[in-house]
Amino acid sequence: MDIHRDDLASKTGMWLFLFTEMLLFGGLFVVYSVYRFRNVQAFHLAADELDVFIGTVNTIILLISSCTIAMSITALQRNNKKLSLLLLSITVILGLMFLFNKYIEWGDHFREHIYPGSPVLALRGQGDVLFYGLYFFMTGLHALHIIVGLGFIGFIMIYIFRDRVTHDNFVLLENSGLYWHLVDLIWIFLFPLFYLIT
Amino acid sequence: MTIQGSKHESSYLDYKGKYKGIFAWILSTDHKRIALLYLFSILSFFVIGATLGLLMKFELIAPGKTLMNAQAYNAFFTLHGIVMIFAVVIPGLPAVFGNFLLPIQLGAKDVAFPRLNLFSWYLYVTGVTLVVISQFAGQGPPDTGWTFYAPYSFRTAGNMLPAVFGAFVLGFSSILTGLNFLVTIHRMRAPGMTWLKMPLFPWTLYATGWIQLLATPIIGITLLMIVAERTIHIGFFDPTLGGDPLLYQHLFWTYSHPAVYIMILPAMGAISEIVTTFSHKSIFGYRFMVASALLIAFVGYFVWGHHMFTSGMSGTALYTFSLLTFLVAIPSAIKVFNWVSTMHQGSIDLQTPFYWAVAFIFVFMIGGFSGLILGSLAADVHLHNTHFVVAHFHFIVFGGTGFAFFGAMHYWYPKITGKMYDAKWANIGLLMFFTGFITLYGPMFILGVEGMPRRYFDYDEVFHAGNIISTMGSWILYSGGLIIIINLFSSLKSGAKAPADPWGGKTLEWTIPSPPTIENFDETPVITNGPYNYK
Amino acid sequence: MENEKPHIIPYRTFLLVLATLITLTLISVSVTQIYLGTLTVFIALLIAAIKSSFVLQIFMHLKFENKMLKFMAIAVILIICLVIFITLLDYLYR
Numbered sequence: 125m126d127i128h129r130d131d132l133a134s135k136t137g138m139w140l141f142l143f144t145e146m147l148l149f150g151g152l153f154v155v156y157s158v159y160r161f162r163n164v165q166a167f168h169l170a171a172d173e174l175d176v177f178i179g180t181v182n183t184i185i186l187l188i189s190s191c192t193i194a195m196s197i198t199a200l201q202r203n204n205k206k207l208s209l210l211l212l213s214i215t216v217i218l219g220l221m222f223l224f225n226k227y228i229e230w231g232d233h234f235r236e237h238i239y240p241g242s243p244v245l246a247l248r249g250q251g252d253v254l255f256y257g258l259y260f261f262m263t264g265l266h267a268l269h270i271i272v273g274l275g276f277i278g279f280i281m282i283y284i285f286r287d288r289v290t291h292d293n294f295v296l297l298e299n300s301g302l303y304w305h306l307v308d309l310i311w312i313f314l315f316p317l318f319y320l321i322t
Numbered sequence: 323m324t325i326q327g328s329k330h331e332s333s334y335l336d337y338k339g340k341y342k343g344i345f346a347w348i349l350s351t352d353h354k355r356i357a358l359l360y361l362f363s364i365l366s367f368f369v370i371g372a373t374l375g376l377l378m379k380f381e382l383i384a385p386g387k388t389l390m391n392a393q394a395y396n397a398f399f400t401l402h403g404i405v406m407i408f409a410v411v412i413p414g415l416p417a418v419f420g421n422f423l424l425p426i427q428l429g430a431k432d433v434a435f436p437r438l439n440l441f442s443w444y445l446y447v448t449g450v451t452l453v454v455i456s457q458f459a460g461q462g463p464p465d466t467g468w469t470f471y472a473p474y475s476f477r478t479a480g481n482m483l484p485a486v487f488g489a490f491v492l493g494f495s496s497i498l499t500g501l502n503f504l505v506t507i508h509r510m511r512a513p514g515m516t517w518l519k520m521p522l523f524p525w526t527l528y529a530t531g532w533i534q535l536l537a538t539p540i541i542g543i544t545l546l547m548i549v550a551e552r553t554i555h556i557g558f559f560d561p562t563l564g565g566d567p568l569l570y571q572h573l574f575w576t577y578s579h580p581a582v583y584i585m586i587l588p589a590m591g592a593i594s595e596i597v598t599t600f601s602h603k604s605i606f607g608y609r610f611m612v613a614s615a616l617l618i619a620f621v622g623y624f625v626w627g628h629h630m631f632t633s634g635m636s637g638t639a640l641y642t643f644s645l646l647t648f649l650v651a652i653p654s655a656i657k658v659f660n661w662v663s664t665m666h667q668g669s670i671d672l673q674t675p676f677y678w679a680v681a682f683i684f685v686f687m688i689g690g691f692s693g694l695i696l697g698s699l700a701a702d703v704h705l706h707n708t709h710f711v712v713a714h715f716h717f718i719v720f721g722g723t724g725f726a727f728f729g730a731m732h733y734w735y736p737k738i739t740g741k742m743y744d745a746k747w748a749n750i751g752l753l754m755f756f757t758g759f760i761t762l763y764g765p766m767f768i769l770g771v772e773g774m775p776r777r778y779f780d781y782d783e784v785f786h787a788g789n790i791i792s793t794m795g796s797w798i799l800y801s802g803g804l805i806i807i808i809n810l811f812s813s814l815k816s817g818a819k820a821p822a823d824p825w826g827g828k829t830l831e832w833t834i835p836s837p838p839t840i841e842n843f844d845e846t847p848v849i850t851n852g853p854y855n856y857k
Numbered sequence: 858m859e860n861e862k863p864h865i866i867p868y869r870t871f872l873l874v875l876a877t878l879i880t881l882t883l884i885s886v887s888v889t890q891i892y893l894g895t896l897t898v899f900i901a902l903l904i905a906a907i908k909s910s911f912v913l914q915i916f917m918h919l920k921f922e923n924k925m926l927k928f929m930a931i932a933v934i935l936i937i938c939l940v941i942f943i944t945l946l947d948y949l950y951r
Contacts, residue, residue: 130434130509132509132923133434133505133508133509133510136504136505136508136509136926137434137435137501137502137505139926139929139930140501140504140505140535140929141501143535143536143929143930143933144497144501144535144536144538144539145539146933146934146937147535147536147537147539147540147933147936147937148539148540148542148543149543150539150540150937150940150941151539151540151542151543151544151573151576152543153937153941154569154572154573154576154940154941154944155547155558155569155573157941157944157945158566158569158944158945158948159558159564159565161945161948161949162566162948163564176886180882180883180886183882184879184882187875187878187879187882188875190875190912190916191871191872191874191875191916194866194871194915194916195868195871195872197866198865198866198867198868198871201863201865202865239554240550240554240555240556240557241554241555241556246563249564250557250563250564251564253557253563253564254557254558254563254564254565257550257556257557257558257563258558260556261547261550261556261558265546294863298918301916301917302917305912305913305916305917308912308916309909309912309913312905312908312909312912313902313905313909315882315905316885316889316901316902316904316905317901320885320886320889320897320901321889321897321898321901322889322897508925536933536936540940568947569944572944572947576940576944623936623939623940624939624940624943627943627947634951635947635951636946636947636948636949636950636951637950638946638947638949638950639943639946639947639950642943642946
């Protein structure tokens with residue numbers, strides 16, 4: 125039996141998986157739209173409490189990481205294995221920086237007793253409960269996807285190091301890039317919806 | 323027609339690979355073996371779900387408590403729904419016949435991602451295990467109905483988390499199967515098989531794959547939100563925290579309505595194959611059949627609100643959903659017309675699969691018409707949550723997908739097993755099944771119009787007569803089902819050896835031995851004709 | 858089996874796109890600091906859509922992929938928007 129490799133099938137499969145992720149978060153955007161519409165003022169005021177500076181920094185971190193992972197593909201295609209691995213390492217570091225920032229942000233909220241189910245939050249009113257419920261759920265689910273993405277990139281780095289992914293067999297690297305870009309895309313929408321609509 | 327595959331090469335059933343015994347099956351990535359793994363699991367859960375239904379009907383044979391109290395009845399109809407919908411009918415035709423036939427009908431050796439295919443089955447097994455666990459662990463089985471409506475689903479003491487997680491995992495299995503089939507159809511058609519030379523069963527699997535891919539994640543996230551409500555009181559659907567229970571219904575039905583098209587589209591594809599073969603005539607209106615399948619999938623995505631007409635939605639939403647519901651009936655009607663037109667002036671061969679197809683068309687039409695009645699806003703105000711709805715969805719889902727499943731089972735039995743089933747017992751079973759089916763569900767239309775609610779373990783004396791008839795129907799149906807299944811099993815041993823093409827079919831599966839070899843084809847076929855090349 | 862030469866995007870292109878994305882981000886932050894009422898949401902989402910377009914087309918290579926893939930991506934985005942729109946038909950008119 126001949127070893128048949130179909131890179132387009134592999135890539136198409138990854139795109140289809142990305143569509144499921146878009147629909148997964150899409151459901152949450154439905155919830156956000158509905159509750160924002162019903163609690164315009166409360167959402168405005170709650171969004172004001174979020175730190176726009178950290179949010180902006182995190183947005184830029186993810187954008188840069190998308191750039192570095194895209195460049196890592198070019199590097200590998202040009203047979204520059206070292207540069208590719210370097211760019212991927214930078215991507216991972218940026219991802220970890222994002223997670224660290226999120227940890228700080230959430231920590232600040234927890235210290236003020238703002239978390240789902242908190243009595244302090246309940247006292248502030250229904251709009252706040254919904255805003256923060258959505259905030260923690262959506263950024264939490266997003267952070268989970270970052271962790272998965274970092275794992276994915278880690279695996280690919282090992283494969284590249286061991287020459288299982290090379291300049292003429294790089295669809296797995298492309299696919300991990302696609303996943304990482306999706307994570308970036310979701311944040312591109314989360315950022316204005318939670319931090320900028322004040 | 324040349325039959326490929328020498329007599330010397332063993333079939334996929336006997337193939338000796340890397341593993342031995344049961345591991346040769348549960349570790350196999352061969353699409354045909356995976357199809358049988360699914361068949362075994364799905365048939366088992368069908369019997370479990372049917373037995374639950376039988377017991378529910380026995381409870382309803384008389385007013386008052388017959389077998390069980392109200393709480394038990396609630397747990398029964400919850401489990402019946404979860405098992406039948408998530409473990410039987412949604413995986414149903416795609417997982418069994420899609421897995422077995424799709425690569426062969428396309429001229430391929432396997433699906434695009436065989437290991438992912440096996441993983442999908444593992445997810446299925448994990449999901450159903452979680453559902454089973456929910457019955458026995460913790461504070462008692464779930465009692466919310468398979469619809470898990472908020473706020474009850476996060477307030478009830480029943481064992482929601484394993485059930486909800488089970489449904490989530492089953493959904494993931496469905497998504498990956500859809501993804502696999504979509505890539506297979508895009509990339510692995512044999513040379514010369516353009517899109518419009520593909521048979522209709524793969525076309526319906528294609529439309530279904532898109533629904534599996536794009537609708538299932540919505541229930542995935544909704545179930546996660548229920549988990550968040552139950553565990554950390556997030557407030558999305560809790561009115562005391564500002565949430566709207568109706569939003570849960572929107573999200574739930576945004577998946578669960580397209581889900582019924584996951585159920586029915588492959589069934590329609592199988593019926594197209596059966597009608598064509600036993601009419602010995604090419605399908606009438608092939609392009610319309612393709613277009614209608616795609617339209618059903620697309621329009622079906624936007625009608626979910628018809629499950630919520632009495633829930634408190636706005637007037638605008640009400641008439642938008644009613645209008646779209648009427649529109650989505652049109653492509654289905656086109657299919658019925660085309661099946662009948664195919665039979666017209668065809669050379670009909672009266673075999674068991676054809677009887678199932680005719681029965682399908684009959685009950686599907688009744689189910690479909692009752693759906694139009696329910697889709698009319700004013701009528702639905704009276705009929706919502708009555709037995710009319712129960713009759714509607716059993717006619718269209720059980721009559722639809724269920725009958726098509728049995729039809730497909732008999733149609734492809736020779737190919738899958740290499741044996742012929744006993745036609746006499748198959749037909750006796752079918753007749754009993756059909757009689758029982760009409761007796762069981764027919765009266766429910768009348769009971770519903772008269773006002774008998776659903777999901778109640780008790781009812782007013784005025785509904786007694788209809789319920790007696792209905793319950794007796796369940797006994798006839800169940801017995802017929804047993805005859806059918808036992809016949810299929812016993813024919814494995816005593817059936818005649820099946821030729822490669824017992825029915826005179828024209829699609830690729832009939833050009834290879836019964837049962838097929840592990841790689842399906844000796845050489846990749848080259849396609850020059852359309853799929854139904856009858857002279 | 859595809860045996861074409863792979864399409865390689867130069868580093869420069871990626872860096873230019875990154876610069877554009879960062880600029881758009883900073884614009885969206887400053888614009889939303891001004892009070893524009895209901896227009897604020899619209900502008901913020903518009904800029905987000907433009908940024909997404911760059912990520913999809915260049916970073917994710919969609920601009921250079923086959924028509925099928927492009928059509929699928931657009932269709933999926935359309936379906937998500939339609940679901941949100943139809944759901945809001947309930948809430949907007951209650």
